[in-house]
Amino acid sequence: MDKVVERxxxxxxxxxxxxxxxxxxxxPLARRGLEIRLEAHPDVEIVGEYGDGLSAIAGLREHRPDLVFLDVQMPGMDGFETLRSIxxxxMPLVVFVTAYDHYAIRAFEASATDYLLKPVEETRLAQALARVQLARSQREASGHCAHLLGLLGELSGRPLLDLDEALKPDALEQLRRDDKLAVRDGGRTVRVDLASIRWIDAAGDYMCIHTDGPVDRAAPQxxxxxxxxxxxxxxxxxDPQRFPRIHRSTIVNARRVVELRPHTNGEGFLRLDCGQELKLSRTxxxxxALLL
Known part of the structure; x- marks a missing residue:
């Protein structure tokens, strides 16, 4: 598309x-859910929906959208890798969509147009769209790139980057090596030391992250x-090397395992340094090898 047509x-x-x-x-359900919520906003026209980074890049070239709702966590080419290819x-305006606060809420708030946590709430979507409209009315392309540079530089721990440097693969790898996990717990957001996590288990639609108490690392409570x-x-x-899944509903911090006790049918029990026992399923x- 030439510059005249683009203008x-x-x-x-x-x-x-x-x-x-x-x-x-x-x-697909996440895409459909967002599509349904956007029906209440006639100022937004959905020109394409994509399930992976490669097809999204092709869609960007074809449709030249003003805005992209971009999932951070996708198999293969994830959201950040998709950005590196644009x-x-x-670069359009970008609203990140994520299921986890692990992707640095402070960085999103400071540097992205906006971000949405799954499941997307109608009020937050309206706020995000208002910010997008304001950004579109005020920004030049260079200004938006500066926002993205700030985001990617902060995530990589190297704030003084040009665009090419910020979009290199090691920017995301630096984030994945972070020693803290940001968790939204009710109305608060807590940054948890990964080393303090004992195990994680599922409770219906929720995940319970069991961590050390404030006083004694080895205490049961x-x-x-x-x-x-x-x-x-x-x-x-x-990191699956540090936090392997040991059961359909359990992830464990491998460094906290101190004993393995065999059980029937190829199953076993793991004892953690806090005294907690967890089942290791046969599957x-x-x-x-990661636990012993």
Whole structure:
């Protein structure tokens, strides 16, 4: 698309006030849920929906949207890798969609147009769209790139980056090596030391993160943080070498395991340094090498 056509598209979009948007998420239900909520916003036109980064990049080139709702956690090419593949002069406004606060809420608030936590709430969506409209009316392309540079630089721990440096693969890897996990527990957000996590288990639609108490690491009593998420979501965020899944509803901090006791039918019991016992299911016995 040449510069004249692009200017005409931007002018027409601004005149009518409508946002041409893409939805990029590997979960069909998540895409559908966002689509339903956007039906209440006639100023947004969904021009494409994609389930992976590669097809999203093709959609960006085809539709030249004003806005992309971009899922952070996708298999294969995730949200950050997708960003790395978009030329700076073609970068639309971006609203990140994530199931986890692990992706640095402070960085999103400071540097992104906005972010949404799954499941998306109608009031938060309205706030995000208001911020997007304001950003579109005020920003130049270079200004938006500066926002993204701030985000990616902060996530990588290297704030003074140019765009090419900020979008290198090690920016995301630095985030994944972070020693803290940001968890929204009710109305608060808590940054938890990964080393303090004992184990994680599922409770219906929620995950319980069992951590050390404030006084004694080895004490049986500790603190339990509860967040709305799935086991699959947490597995994406945690290093599987440090936090292997040992049961369909349990993830354990491998460094906290002190004893393995065999049980029947190929199952076993793990004892943690706090005294807690957890079942190792037969289907996850391949994790033994990580636990001993």
């Amino acid at each position: 005409e598209r931007l002018s027409d979009s601004a005149t009518h006030g409508r946002l041409r948007a893409l939805i990029v998420d590997d979960e 030329p700076a002069h073609e 500790g603190e339990t943080l509860v967040l709305r998420a799935t086991m699959r979501d947490l597995e994406k965020q945690l 996850h016995r391949d994790k033994l």
